[in-house]
Amino acid sequence: MITALEVAARLVIVLLVFLTVPLLVGQMEHKAMAHMQGRLGPMYAGGFHGWAQLVADGIKFAQKESVVPKAADRRVFELAPFVALLPYLIVLVVIPVGPGQSASNLDMGLFVALAIVSVGIIGVLMAGWSSANKYALIGGVRAAAQLMAYELPLVLAAASAAMAAGTLSLGGIASAWTWWWLPWQGVAAAIFFVSGVAELRRPPFDMPYADSEIVFGPLTEYTGLRFALFLLAEYAGIVVVSALTVVLFLGGWRGPFAEHQLGWLWTLVKVLSLSFLVIWLRVAYPRLREDQLQKLAWTVLVPLALLQVVVTAVVRVATA
Amino acid sequence: MTAPGSGLAGLPGSGLARGLAITLKTMTRPSVTRQYPDVKPDLPPRSRGVIALFEENCTVCMLCARECPDWCIYIDSHKEVVPAQEPGGRERTRNMLDRFAIDFALCMYCGICIEVCPFDALFWTPEFEYAEYDVGDLTHEKDRLRDWMWTVPAPPGVEASAEEPKELVTALKALEKLEKAASEGEAS
Numbered sequence: 001m002i003t004a005l006e007v008a009a010r011l012v013i014v015l016l017v018f019l020t021v022p023l024l025v026g027q028m029e030h031k032a033m034a035h036m037q038g039r040l041g042p043m044y045a046g047g048f049h050g051w052a053q054l055v056a057d058g059i060k061f062a063q064k065e066s067v068v069p070k071a072a073d074r075r076v077f078e079l080a081p082f083v084a085l086l087p088y089l090i091v092l093v094v095i096p097v098g099p100g101q102s103a104s105n106l107d108m109g110l111f112v113a114l115a116i117v118s119v120g121i122i123g124v125l126m127a128g129w130s131s132a133n134k135y136a137l138i139g140g141v142r143a144a145a146q147l148m149a150y151e152l153p154l155v156l157a158a159a160s161a162a163m164a165a166g167t168l169s170l171g172g173i174a175s176a177w178t179w180w181w182l183p184w185q186g187v188a189a190a191i192f193f194v195s196g197v198a199e200l201r202r203p204p205f206d207m208p209y210a211d212s213e214i215v216f217g218p219l220t221e222y223t224g225l226r227f228a229l230f231l232l233a234e235y236a237g238i239v240v241v242s243a244l245t246v247v248l249f250l251g252g253w254r255g256p257f258a259e260h261q262l263g264w265l266w267t268l269v270k271v272l273s274l275s276f277l278v279i280w281l282r283v284a285y286p287r288l289r290e291d292q293l294q295k296l297a298w299t300v301l302v303p304l305a306l307l308q309v310v311v312t313a314v315v316r317v318a319t320a
Numbered sequence: 321m322t323a324p325g326s327g328l329a330g331l332p333g334s335g336l337a338r339g340l341a342i343t344l345k346t347m348t349r350p351s352v353t354r355q356y357p358d359v360k361p362d363l364p365p366r367s368r369g370v371i372a373l374f375e376e377n378c379t380v381c382m383l384c385a386r387e388c389p390d391w392c393i394y395i396d397s398h399k400e401v402v403p404a405q406e407p408g409g410r411e412r413t414r415n416m417l418d419r420f421a422i423d424f425a426l427c428m429y430c431g432i433c434i435e436v437c438p439f440d441a442l443f444w445t446p447e448f449e450y451a452e453y454d455v456g457d458l459t460h461e462k463d464r465l466r467d468w469m470w471t472v473p474a475p476p477g478v479e480a481s482a483e484e485p486k487e488l489v490t491a492l493k494a495l496e497k498l499e500k501a502a503s504e505g506e507a508s
Contacts (some may be wrong), residue, residue: 040353171423284339 002022007289010104011093018089021268023234025275026054029235032276036283057228064224072221080130081222081229084123087116088236095243096171098253098263109170110162113244114155120237121147121199124208127230128218139217142290143201143208149297150198150205156305159191160312161185161248174252181249184315188308189249191301197278198297200234204285207293242274243267250274354442365473367446368429372468373420377441380415384433386441392426394419394459420462425455447471 030053034041048054068074094109096102106112121143129138162168164185165176182189198205209217219230246252250270253263288296354361363369380397396419402412434442445468452458478485484492 033349035347035351038346038349038351038353040351040355043355280340280343284343285336 002171010303011040014092015089018092018236021239021271022232023054024272025238025279026231026235027051028272028276029279029282030054032279033283036280061103061224061228066224066226067221069132073130073132076126076130077221078121078226078306080126081226081233082123083126084120085229085233085236087119088233088240091116091240092243094170095240095247096174096252097267098258099171099175102171106169107169108168110158110168110248112211113170114158116265117199117237117244118147118151119251120233123233124201124218127222131218131221133220135214135216136218138209138214138219139210139220141217142210145290146198146201146205146208146293149294150301153297153301153305154195154199156302156309157188157195158244158248160188160305160308161192163312165311165314166316170247170252174247174254177251177254181251185249185308185312187304188312189245191305191308192248193241193274193277195297195301196245197281200241200278202234202238202278203282204288205293206287207290210287238275238278239271242271242278245274247269253291321357323367360364361457363446363448364447366444367445368431369446369448370424370444370450370468371422371427371431371434371465372442372443372445372447372472373422373462373465374441374469375420375462375466377439378417378420379439379441380417381438383436383438387436388433389430389432390426390428392423394421394423418464421459422465423459424450425458443469443472445469445471446473 031041040052042053044050045056069075078079091113093104094102094106094113096105098110102109124143125140128136128143129140131137161173164181165173167173167176201208209219211217214220219227222230246267252270253259253267254270255262255266259266380395385391385395387394395417397415397417399413400416402414404411431444434444447468448467450458450460483489
């Protein structure tokens, strides 16, 4: 039986992962993006190739004045960054990193994960509405429209994985994974990943922020630590979306050897590779226009996802 | 266009793949960035960084100050009497330089002062790190200008096919004449 001490230990590990892996991804973004653009990126903070740049950024943000606009809805404005960040922390609890190794092995893990991830968008909406700024409001509404459009293909793709495995438990899905899921569920994996990136409002899907036209969208009025929390939420979101894609479509802890001892390592390697892909997409592609964004979701991703669900169902029935 | 992968250009998504390929290729290539305060830039020898003063050559003729379009050169001097070299000779007066300052806040780096100096007392140097916190501090006095002389690069060498400099040709001719005279003297 799981004792209270063990639960506490697991939660501490989850918290540590939550505090370190997003920073790792952030640092990777600094350096990988710089080199992709023919630059060096941070080189001074911490001495060796600017490894402590994000720590320095954090200290800088903490020193800044926290401004709340006079016309803003103060309580909503102050609460928004936490609403944006906390869901990603909670989702990490249900993500398995090895066979049976997750902080909480729920039977409906997938359902819980998708439900909680969707809460993050509320934080952005709150920020956009409460800032009393037209750019923030436009950005917030765009973010909401984006969530509406991309939540459907995301859920359909996840449903395809759940149907293929015959379970809603994240650990169960990763256990049921075999190599031929790659061709069979490949389309669903791509749809899930692209929709996930779009829900994070990462470039090239960053129309809600679009700093060249609406300043910084919902984050326009944020300063100091609250702004840093939004940035952290973005990186935590990358980790969570990558981790969910890995668990659902790439076999989670499956690796070439020592799956039971090194499962966490394979998971981490896959998550970081997918995070790199998120950064890579950001550097390679320009921002999609609002209509292109909606068109991609409704005319490409949703029909493809429906088709994938049908294919999954047919194969399931035929092989049963 | 004959870019790599152009044979696949018709396929949907080939443009997306090329975008990814280009960024990945750039990432693996070493960056050409020089980290300036740690690594000094190699500036060409004739860079217009700052104007150096070779004080020993200056005769206080004031041509530079008069030609300066910005009036940014300040010169103060006094006359000194040099006693006669030989008994019965005449005493001579000489201009002594007291102050030579260039206000680099006004200077527009046209280089007219350097062109106009008949005694080769002013030079360009590639040195450029003389920023100050106050505009007034950009007026640099003659000791600072003299120190910059050490950073003046040697003049570029003559091209391989060029004529020898005039001075060198006359000196060589004179030497030849002397040697000829000496050998004739020995022979006779």
